[in-house]
Amino acid sequence: MNNTELDNLRFPIGKYSRPARIDSGQIDEWIKVIEKFPANVEQRLRALDKNQLAWIYRPDGWSIAQLVHHCSDSHINSWVRFRLALTEDNPSIRPYFEDRWANLPDSLELDVADSLALLKSLHKKWSSMLRGLTSEQLVRTYVHPEHGQSFTVHETIGNYAWHCAHHLAHIDLAIESKGEFN
Secondary structure, eight states, rough: OOOOHHHHHHSOOOOOOOOOOOOOHHHHHHHHHHHHHHHHHHHTTTTTTTTTGGOSSSTTTTTTHHHHEEEHHHHHHHHHHHHHHHSHHHHHHSOEEEEEEESSSHHHHHHHOOHHHHHHHHHHHHHHHHHTTTTTHHTTTEEEEETTTEEEEEHHHHHHHHHHHHHHHHHHHHHHHTTTTT
């Protein structure tokens, strides 16, 4: 497999690109993506058995189960980042090693019920919070020390809508591959 083919598997919907202009309609669409994410994951997993949850979406990629666990970890971190940005003055958030988290014992389990339940509860609370934000709150910021820059709440909503679609596409690739990359 060449680098282009691998990149197509790694980024099946492309890399996140912040739009030049973010309006309320775009934000509403992003919030819908975030809100519906757990149901979309659950729908895809419904017909899979535990062995199929071990399927990976690309060589050296994460399994379907790891993807679900990663999303619960990542989205908890994101939810906290939003809350920090909304309650503090341009706070510096704490990065984490997602690749290391994906290899912790709970992330290697094929049972995804707890992570899916967490996603359902978190996304319900998260989308409710996002829908209630004022225009002033949407432009509040936080600093991501790994990137050395500030990000607004509204652009981060877009980033996490992309993150949801990105990992749904990974799950779809793993299902389509039927264990080809394992």
